Each structure stands twice: as C-alpha cells, then as structure tokens.
Amino acid sequence: MAEKKRVLVVDDAALVRRYYRDILEHAGFEVDEALNGLEALEKLLAAPVDLLIVDVNMPRMDGFTFVDAVRRQALPLAATPVLITSTEAGPQDFAAARAAGANFYLVKPISREKLGEHATMLCGVSGAGEYGFIRP
Amino acid sequence: MPVFAALTEEEYRRLCDYLYRRTGMVFTETKRYYVERRVVERMTATGSGSFPSYFARLRGNMEGEIERFVNAFTVNETYFYREDHQLQCLSRDLLDDRLRASGRGRSIRIWSVPCSTGEEPYSIAMWLLENWPLVDSCDIEIVGSDIDTAVLELARAGLYGRRALMRLSPYLVEKYFTPQGPETWKILDDLRESVRFTRVNIVEPGETAPHGRFDVIFCRNVLIYFDDASRRVAAENLYANLLPGGYICLGHTESMSRISPLFDVRRFADAIVYQRPPGDAHG
Numbered sequence: 001m002a003e004k005k006r007v008l009v010v011d012d013a014a015l016v017r018r019y020y021r022d023i024l025e026h027a028g029f030e031v032d033e034a035l036n037g038l039e040a041l042e043k044l045l046a047a048p049v050d051l052l053i054v055d056v057n058m059p060r061m062d063g064f065t066f067v068d069a070v071r072r073q074a075l076p077l078a079a080t081p082v083l084i085t086s087t088e089a090g091p092q093d094f095a096a097a098r099a100a101g102a103n104f105y106l107v108k109p110i111s112r113e114k115l116g117e118h119a120t121m122l123c124g125v126s127g128a129g130e131y132g133f134i135r136p
Numbered sequence: 137m138p139v140f141a142a143l144t145e146e147e148y149r150r151l152c153d154y155l156y157r158r159t160g161m162v163f164t165e166t167k168r169y170y171v172e173r174r175v176v177e178r179m180t181a182t183g184s185g186s187f188p189s190y191f192a193r194l195r196g197n198m199e200g201e202i203e204r205f206v207n208a209f210t211v212n213e214t215y216f217y218r219e220d221h222q223l224q225c226l227s228r229d230l231l232d233d234r235l236r237a238s239g240r241g242r243s244i245r246i247w248s249v250p251c252s253t254g255e256e257p258y259s260i261a262m263w264l265l266e267n268w269p270l271v272d273s274c275d276i277e278i279v280g281s282d283i284d285t286a287v288l289e290l291a292r293a294g295l296y297g298r299r300a301l302m303r304l305s306p307y308l309v310e311k312y313f314t315p316q317g318p319e320t321w322k323i324l325d326d327l328r329e330s331v332r333f334t335r336v337n338i339v340e341p342g343e344t345a346p347h348g349r350f351d352v353i354f355c356r357n358v359l360i361y362f363d364d365a366s367r368r369v370a371a372e373n374l375y376a377n378l379l380p381g382g383y384i385c386l387g388h389t390e391s392m393s394r395i396s397p398l399f400d401v402r403r404f405a406d407a408i409v410y411q412r413p414p415g416d417a418h419g
Contacts, residue, residue: 014329016272019265021326022311033326087242087273108273 004030005123006047010040010066011055011085020053020085020115027116029123037061041069048077050123053115054102056086056093064100071101081122085110143172147187151175154195159206159283160339160366174208206283214255216262216296217303219356222385223263225407226352230383231268234351237381237414242274247350247377249338250358251280254291255300257331258323260354262312279347281336288333294323339366344373351379357387359395371396381414 007029009020021031032049034040036058044052052070056063067082082102086093089107097105103122106114143151151171152163163171175187182201184190194201217223231244248257257280264271282288297319301309313321336343338358353374359367374384375398384399385407386392392399392410399410 013272013275014326015261015265015276018324018326018330019272022265085272109270110272111269 004028005050006030006032007051007053007119007123008032008034008040008043008049009053010034010037010058010063011053012036012058013055016055023112023115024053024119026112027119029119037063037066037069040066044070044077044080045073049080051119052080052082053119054082054084056084056088056097064096067097067100067102083118083122143168143175143187147191148172151191154191156363156366158202159337160363160370161361162363162366174205177208178205203285214252215300215303216255216259218255218259219388220259220263220303221406222354222356222409223259224267225385225404225409226260227263227268228406229404230352230409231270231274234379234381234383235270235274238351238379240379242270243277244274244352245277245348245350245379246279247347247353248278248280249336249353249355249374250282250284251288251291251333252282252284253287253296253300254280254294254323254331254333255296256280256354256356257291257333258294258327261327261330262308266308276330278331279334279350280331281334281347283335283337285335288335291331291333292328294328296321296323338370338373341369341373341376344377347377349379349382350377351382353378353382353384355384355386357390359386359390364395367395371398375399375412378412380412380417382412384410384412386410 007024009017009024009031011017011020012035017033021033024031032043034043038061040052040054041061054063054067063084070080070082071078084097084102084105085108086105087108094105104118106118148168148171156162175190179187179190182190182193184193194205234244235242246260248260251257257278260278264276280291295316296313301313301321309321312324312327314324316322334347336347338344338355355374359370362370371392375396378384383402384392393401398412400413402409402411
C-alpha cells in the first residue's frame with residue numbers, strides 16, 4: 001500500500017481544523033494542524049508535507065504571508081502545493097493569493113466532496129509556485 | 137449510615153434564606169433531605185461539630201466556604217446530545233436566521249449556561265460539525281459558563297464516563313473521543329479548544345454583562361430551581377445578554393412566557409424557543 005500523503009491544515013479556528021481533518025482523514029490523508037502561519041512554518045521546516053491547506057485571516061502570521069514565506073524557502077520545500085481557504089471571494093483576494101504563490105483558492109463554506117477532491121488533485125501537482133497557479 | 141445534621145426548623149429556614157440571597161435558588165421543606173445531605177457533607181469536610189459552628193464558618197466565608205457550599209448544591213447531571221431537537225433547531229433554523237438578520241457578518245456567538253461539566257457546549261460544537269454546512273465559514277464562539285468552579289474544571293478537562301455518552305452513537309464516540317481507560321473517554325483537543333469556560337452567577341448582572349451579547353443562549357433546566365423573583369432577574373439578565381433578534385432555548389418543562397414578557401415565543405419545526413425582539417436594540 002502506498003504511503004499516505006501528508007496534509008497540514010492551517011487555521012486559527014479549532015472547529016474548522018477538526019472539520020477539515022475529518023474530511024481529509026476519510027479521504028485517506030495523514031493530517032497535521034497549525035494555528036497560524038508561524039506555527040505552520042515551524043512544522044513545515046521540521047517535516048515537509050504534500051499539501052498545505054491555508055486560511056487567510058489568522059493571528060500572528062496570516063495565510064498570504066505564510067505562503068509567501070514558504071515560496072522563499074529552498075526547493076523542494078518551496079514547491080509544496082498550497083490550497084487557500086477563505087470566506088472572502090473578491091477579485092482582489094484571488095489576486096493576493098496568486099501573488100503570494102497559492103495553487104488554488106476555495107471559498108468557504110467548502111463541502112466534504114469538494115475539499116476531498118481538491119486535496120487529491122493538488123497532491124498530484126508538482127513544481128508549484130511560479131507556474132502552478134490555477135484560477136479559482 | 138451518615139449522621140444527619142438534624143437542623144431545627146429555624147436553622148433550616150435561616151440556611152434556605154441565606155442560600156436564596158446568595159444564589160437565587162429556592163429550597164422548600166420538600167427538599168429538606170437533599171439540603172441536609174449537602175450540609176452534612178460540608179460539615180464533615182470542614183470538621184464542624186455542629187450546625188451553628190458550620191453556619192458561622194459559611195457566613196464568614198472561611199477558606200472560601202461559600203463557593204464550596206454552593207458547589208455542593210448545584211445539580212450536575214447531564215449528558216451529550218440531551219434534548220437534541222433543540223440542537224436540530226439550532227442548525228436548521230436559528231443560525232441561518234441569525235446570519236441573515238444580525239448584520240454582523242459571519243460571526244456567531246453561542247452561550248451555554250449553566251454548562252455543568254461541559255456536555256452541552258461540547259454537544260453544540262459536535263452537532264455543528266456534523267450538521268451545519270456553514271461550520272467552516274463562520275467565526276463561531278461557544279462559551280460555557282457555570283456558577284460552580286469545580287464543574288468548570290471538569291469541563292475544561294473533558295473527561296467523561298459511559299453515562300454522559302449514552303445518547304451518542306458509537307460512530308460519534310469514536311470520532312470525537314479517545315479512550316482513557318475502561319470507563320473514561322476524553323474529548324478531542326480541537327473540541328476542547330473550541331469552547332471557552334467561565335464562571336457566572338446568572339442572577340448577578342455584574343457577572344453576566346461582561347460576557348457580552350450572544351446570538352443563541354442555551355439555558356436549560358436551571359430556572360426551575362429559582363423562585364419567581366430570581367427567575368425574573370435571571371431572565372432579564374439573559375435578555376440583556378442577547379443580541380436583538382437572538383434566541384434563548386430553555387428546558388422542555390420550562391416556559392419563558394410565565395417568567396417574563398420581554399421575549400417573543402417562536403415555534404420552529406423542531407423546537408419552541410424564545411426570541412429577543414429584533415427591533416429592541418436597547419436594554
């Protein structure tokens with residue numbers, strides 16, 4: 001059996017982390033959690049993951065700052081696929097995600113099926129960052 | 137067999153008067169056995185040789201005796217998913233209504249008071265995860281409050297026995313708890329982190345007001361312990377803790393209409409709840 005793909009869920013809301021974790025574990029992923037960008041960066045530097053699922057509005061370090069920091073790391077860490085999750089759905093929000101180097105953007109609320117499908121798809125993405133942005 | 141305090145009529149009356157003034161709870165002669173049991177517990181625990189010496193200790197609040205005494209009195213029997221038709225009402229109607237009407241964006245504040253050992257606020261969190269499709273798109277704050285600091289400590293610890301879990305399916309128990317021994321389960325950290333616990337006496341406006349205003353308050357099976365005057369004070373306090381248009385859920389045997397005229401009664405598919413009129417922004 002293939003090794004499970006690892007996902008780090010970065011969100012300051014405990015209920016949201018639990019909701020996503022449950023969906024992802026059911027979809028066959030191994031899941032870890034972080035409360036904000038700073039904690040996520042620490043975890044990522046300690047152990048790489050196959051996908052980052054990142055909220056935008058978080059204390060200490062917001063999602064865009066975190067994604068930008070990830071993209072500035074050395075390869076292969078810098079190429080970790082990123083899925084942004086946010087309640088904001090304006091063109092400027094998509095543009096900010098793109099500028100930070102996100103691969104995909106899902107607007108909350110996100111259904112179980114949608115999150116599972118996108119996580120699976122993005123875990124197959126490689127070389128993300130410079131060319132990897134997929135329009136929402 | 138424990139030796140009962142055998143309070144005189146006068147002693148019992150004075151104790152009940154005192155308890156009423158401190159907490160708003162009313163105990164009549166029919167509760168005498170129950171009250172004496174608690175008094176004996178506390179007399180034994182404090183090494184008081186007689187009721188007068190214990191009562192002096194209580195009134196002098198020696199070593200925080202008032203709080204310990206009140207703690208011994210609070211009824212703390214509850215379980216997960218108790219009266220879940222109200223939780224159904226929450227996820228089917230109340231929250232969506234609040235999001236439409238509140239004008240406060242995607243913020244939802246829910247208060248469970250009294251929360252006892254945490255079963256109710258944690259049930260709310262679990263229920264929303266299982267049943268509310270907007271759970272990841274709202275800023276949900278769940279606060280659990282109780283007058284009894286001992287139960288709040290237990291609530292924060294999040295450890296439960298089989299009885300507390302009796303209404304939950306094995307699926308939910310496995311999903312949200314980890315076994316901690318043959319008869320103990322611990323609720324997941326994500327759920328523990330999603331509820332904030334505070335102490336409050338709901339007949340003290342100075343204690344309820346700092347909690348701020350909520351979209352939904354669960355206040356179940358506590359007003360039945362109060363007399364009419366305390367019930368009214370509690371209802372007015374809770375009213376002030378509701379956002380305009382916010383809802384309060386009482387226990388199924390309780391009726392707000394008999395306590396206070398402030399609230400509108402609302403009938404939804406799953407439950408009857410009480411609402412602070414949407415137009416009343418003051419108070």
